[in-house]
Amino acid sequence: MNQNREMLAIKNLHACINEKEILKGIELTIRPGEIHAIMGPNGSGKSTLANILAGREYCQVTQGSIMFENQNVLTMAPEERAQRGIFLAFQYPVEIPGVNNAYFLKAALNAQRQSLHEAELDAVDFLELAKIKLKELHMDESILQRSVNEGFSGGEKKKNEILQLVMLNPKLAILDETDSGLDIDALKIVAAGINAWKKADRSVLMVTHYQRLLDYITPDYIHVLIQGKIVKTGGKNLALELEQKGYGNLDSLQLTAMHEQRQ
């Protein structure tokens, strides 16, 4: 396989939280431009995988490797990963009281630009850019003046994540249940925003429980994660199948077999 065509390569990834093994040998390759979805029951390790990619410290990698654009991700600080273009839209976005949303976004954007040796955006340029993006996402400008996620509704928080995504323009967007908490109109808008952002070389890894997001953002691959392993990988129709039959009928023997086959 042409190494250069891999954006993200996860090999035999094992990880623990408090000595308990949560991920048990993940294999996943994402090429530029691809959209991957990860589905799986609660507690199977989806968010853990997302957090490890972003560099969360309480998840300890015990085996395996993660390469992003042929660089070892595991030795990078979270901010470096972010600056290199890995973006995580959080399942539970964090509130930062008293910190102006615009100020936060600008600081983030300029931290990234600085790392790329680009000139910092001044307040005027920043605001201009932010207003365009807000419009695309059908969001009110007033959100800029509120404190980061403080007192936001569930849906507003998710939208704010997407605002950050389109502003920061990463290479790989990891969306952890961005669809949950969004009403159907908001879901359409958010999906449209992501589709508009996603160019040929941008990739997406999205964690979801529902088909409905996949109706708007069409995945190239769907992976099923159960108990820390990817037990099945398929095309966009796999989700429909899962929605009908649930995860239950992927019994454990079948799982192991399938897993070994893949390897």
Add this chain to the structure above:
Amino acid sequence: MTSSLKKNSANQYTDEKYRYGFTTSIESEQAPPGLNEEIIHWISEKKNEPTFMLNWRLKCYHAWKKMREPRWSSVHYPPIQYEEIIYYSSAQKQAPKSLDEVDPEILKTFEKLGIPLHEREALAGVAIDAVFDSVSVGTTFKEKLSKLGIIFCSFSEAVQQHPELIQTYLGSVVPYNDNFFAALNSAVFSDGSFCYIPKHTRCPMELSTYFRINAAKTGQFERTLIIADEGSYVSYLEGCTAPMRDENQLHAAVVELVALDRAEIRYSTVQNWYPGDAQGKGGVYNFVTKRGACRGYRSKISWTQVETGSAITWKYPSCILQGDESVGEFYSVAVANHFQQADTGTKMIHLGKNTTSTIISKGISAGQGQNTYRGLVRIQKKAAQARNYTQCDSLLMGSHCSAQTLPSIEVKNPTAKAEHEASTSKISEDQIFYCRQRGLSTEDAVNLIVNGFCKEVFKKLPMEFAVEAQKLLAVTLEGSVG
């Protein structure tokens, strides 16, 4: 403590020796350690004060003699040896001749704060020469003020030039026997600032001790008196925005504010005295009495403080709301890092009708720091419809620090209302990680979160001061997390 103090305190004084020490000290313009009536006489004489001042000082001294150091606060420190302190020294300390002679630690902090070079020299106590054009700055600024009838001068100068004002107002807000430290200050204070804003005058600039201190270094017992006459307005900045590494340990200052009908005083402080080192050695004990009297109808006094320095902070800027519809405010950020102890808060005493007060206190504890909010809201019988709103928030960084909130509310009028809200939070890993995931370093993340926490207070500060306060906070808390 100064070297001469060390030398002297090694000796045991008999009365005779004491007198002997006294005479030799006069030659060097420095009183021997300890406090007695003679020294009070001597201070007053040195300052060429009118008799009313001497008598007042003596009265304060006798009151102080009978008082005991307060022990009700949460701060702990070894006993202060009052008999070892030198209460008057007119000889300037040996000022460093250039920045090369200044402690490099201090210079590093200046750099981080972005203080211009000439200001760094002044702040470090470098003897002012032609490089720092303070003389002309001082003069233009004084002329402008005097045209408006505004008096802004050193306390000593005010005693000479405006004795009638001093006699009327000195000790009228903080009585001479108010508390141990205030009584001590009243007896021995060396200098300070005086300010009078005439009727219906809006002071056109922020008045700052900074300019004044450059002209005459004030001592560890300083005294400030600000009088805002009817319908006037003044914003006063007190600050040492850089660490002055003072050898002396005890600072006991007194600030009195008087606001007459419809007058408004905004008093902002950024305090960054030497906090001691990371092991808790050294540092300033800051025992300060600050109080404002809203005497007039619709008068307003607003205290804003950012307390990042000192090993011990013991400070309760308060408002006495005498005038009907008068307003008192207290906005505070207090930091306790390493082994710092902060016991600070306010008192709002509602006497007049429809008086309102607002208290916003933000305490930050890091390292082994210990932060206490202590507040009193007292609404007296006649204060119909009085209102108070209090909000006390504590932020903990790490697990070895502590914060406590001790509000006391006494409401004696049934139509009055007092509201109190309190919260304690930690800078969470989640918040820091969230910021880092967006590309910010841990340090930037902490600063961002802390500034967010302090925002309600910072926005009350004059612009430049707010910027400095933010930077100062960043420097103070550097390395506290992560």
